[in-house]
Amino acid sequence: MSIAIPSRGRRSRRRRTGPAVRIGTWLVWLFVAVDIGLLVWTFTSSLRGNNDIMNHPFGVPNSPKFGNYGKAVSDGGFGRAALNSVFTAVASSALVIALAAPCAYVLARRRTRTSSFLSMMFVLGLGVPLQVLVIPLFIGLSKVNLTDSLYGLILVYIGLAMPFTVYLLTGFFAGVPAVLEEAAVLDGAGPVRTFLSVIVPVARGGIITAFLLQIISAWNETLFALVLLHSQDKITLPVALVNFLSTEQYDGQDWGVLFAGVCIILAPMLALFSWLGSRIIQGMTVGIGK
């Protein structure tokens, strides 16, 4: 009975499954088309003029206004904000991985009541409504002079990301076979070396996944950035977008430039995802399944 059949190649035998799957396939492609269509619409809207968009929401730019992007970068501050966002996202993600990985490793390996309790503590942190942390964190950061500073924001993001990252990485590390570690230890390797040269390479996929997920989360985080940053050369992209949107009140604004700003926010995500998307998804599941 145990004939090992390679799974992918024999897929054609299943084609005779019925109309439900066919309808499902059509629906999937419909959704895919809608998703892609939305991206295309956002991009084309960014090339149109304000009155054009307001009067015909769904149209083609007759004379593409690439100047919208220039205006978004300079007037809207999206250029500077993009750099700030990249810095904040990459730095906070790298640091949270550096901190969470060792912790997740020992939590996964050592199963005592203490470690279960600590694991539970991290998991429960996921459910906290973040708005209540804003004022205490602001006051705390101000005592060390880190408000209106990207470094302060990075610290906040590290704290916010800790529960999920530890949770995710614990799953990954639990799946690393113990024999590898044993071999390293018997060879006389110290803990740090064991960790770095044996565990990390094996769980590399999971670590990269956690890193990417945190970048995405930091890229889109709005509330803390809004409250903690206000120097216009320090704001991140979501704050720039909120600022831009709010000028509609009292002064009106240019929706073409707004869409250009939205494209600036989406483009790196799109690039990141098309390059690494499959890796993110694959990695997440491998870790979760353990």
Add this chain to the structure above:
Amino acid sequence: MTAQITQSPRIGKVRGDSPRRSRRSEAPLERLHRRTFWPFAAPALLFYIVLFIAPIAFAAYTSFYKWDGLSPMKDRGLNNYRILWLDPVFHTALTNTLKILIVGGVVTFAIALALTMVLREMNHRLFARSVLFFPTLVNAMVFGIAAGFLFSPSGPVDEVLHALGWQTPPQWLSTENIFPMVMGTLIWTSTGFYTAIIMAGVDQIPQYLYEAAELDGCNAWQRFRNVTLPMAWEVISVCAVLWTVSSVNIFQLILVFGGSNSNLPPANSWNTALYVYGEAFPQASAPELGLATAAAMVALLLVAVITVLLRRLMRRERIEY
């Protein structure tokens, strides 16, 4: 999961007996884990406690006071919680939170599982999966901006529906429909996320199990129930916990769909996160931070209870294969 090696006869013999037998006869690996536990865990714990736990503790402390953030705190004891108990808006917010959690969760997972099965049969599955996953990465504000244009009566959605013969489509952007729209958007973005994960998990199920089931005479649904579902159960249960903790805290989505210029969305569309936000950042009054943190504590309790229940319900023996 590794097995605990507490006593290895080989090592015991090598080291010889001694009063501290239990320590000495640990495997080196076990010793390594014990010694490195606190040094490795401490930095993360430190950051977590300082940046997360301490603010939460402070917030819990604040929930027993009346505080606007600027003036000294005024003691209120359990009064804030009494207000929440009496406030019909908070009840609505709690109901909405549960609706999003349960209805949204069931629908999302049903669609995700269905999509997983469909995607497995398709060509270009990975491309489709990636595109469906993408909305998760998009900032909530973008949905609000886009919705205002796309769902307006003169916008493309209604135009397409008119062309298909549906002359009176629903009023997508009406304030009565904020909650369904928010749910719909949430389900749409989450489905892509969970489909991708579950699909990658289902992909790991060995093919021969399906072959065996088919040979036993199972149809598609039975194969799903007896092979796919049990094998992917671990992935699904972790996703359920993730859904619980993340869906309770959505608030930006409601804000962009329902909020206007300077107002918050109308109270019928609030969830607990928005209630907290409305109390902590009011438009033109002093903040009620005590009430806000009390509401947050209630929400946290809700999440904790549901998470524990969920883990109990979904716990099963791990299937080795």
Add this chain to the structure above:
Amino acid sequence: MGRSSKTATRFLGIATVAALALGVTSCSSSAPAAGAKSGGSFTYWSMWSKDEPQAKVLQAAITAFTAKTGITVNVTWAGRNVSKEIGPAVAANKAPDLWDQNAGTVLGTLGSEGQALDLSPVLAMTIPGENVTVGSVIPAKYLTSQPKDSDGTSNYVIPYEVTAEGIFYNAADPNMQAAMSSPPTTWAGFIGVCAALKAKGEPCIASEGEDSWTNGLYFDYDLLANGVNWSALAADKTGASWDAPGVATAVNEMEQLVSGGYIVPTYTDTKYPAQETNWANDKAGFYMDGSYVTAEVSKEIPATWKMAMMLPPGVTQADVGTFGFSIPKKAKNVSAAEQFIAFFMQKSQLSGISTIADNITPRADIPAPTELASVQQALNAPTLRVDFSNTIPSDYYNKVYNQNFLDFWHGKTTAAQFIAAMKSAQVTYWQTQG
């Protein structure tokens, strides 16, 4: 999907390196250099974004101020979010020395907690280059219209821009000219104008269906015309004030608008600013808003547009909104900030608000922009009031008013049901307030 990987990789790589480099240099210090010149310095957080016209006017004033006095101004063009940032900043002792916002917002974020400085001393300061005091060029009625803060003073905001709320329309619209020769003086007259417009195929009122504030102004004014003060109405813990006949009249009159089909048909189905755009394109007659609406639609209206404003029938006092400077109590450089306020009140500086930013200033000797002439007329009344959003607590607004009013305005509840709903919600609200 992998085809774009190479350029994407390169982009990411360069961007990361650049960002790290820039990031490190830019966030080295957030503390401003304290007074490089002998004059000292102060920090100013502005509600305007860098490219808005008000910001340009203020920036010009700042440059001139620094040149004249040697005081450095560390300005941040924070945008409307400054109102979210000011509270935590004051709580953490990092307050700016000067900020500006709508008076109601200043009251809510700092004034009602006793954290806004009383600026009466500024009123006594002489305006540089002119021989008059600040208090003599700002009519007292603007200051008294600002609700009192917890210290009992109204002078926590020195206004530099005033707006009025009313019904705006295009006086050059032929349909409007035919339907209305002069602003109606009774509600029946107003409905008559609406009917005439409707007969010509032009909806009478443009209304953003989701916005309970602009549409609530109809209610606010209608109550006023019927002798009812909304803040007194809302403050009644028994809810009995809702049984007053004036309330019923006002609500019934509003119901005529809803049930008579005088509102743009799609008003419940769009998001801001779709209906404002419709109105700007002559697709509806009237639009109730603050006078900054002219600045909001200036790029959309056709060249033939002639902006006019009228108050609803029976109303003698316009709702005014003031935008101005405020100083937190915990500010460190109070006198430098106060000097700047006095400086900005110069006619030469302040007139930019009218000429460049298209808004009305409190100074009577600065003419209003031409399109706001009718607004200036309304503001010439001896006393002014503020609209309901300034006098009822935000909690009340969100929990009692917002949902119930929108239900009524969308035609889902009748006048009687609206009154009953407000009454019971109000009673419950006051019961929960400790």
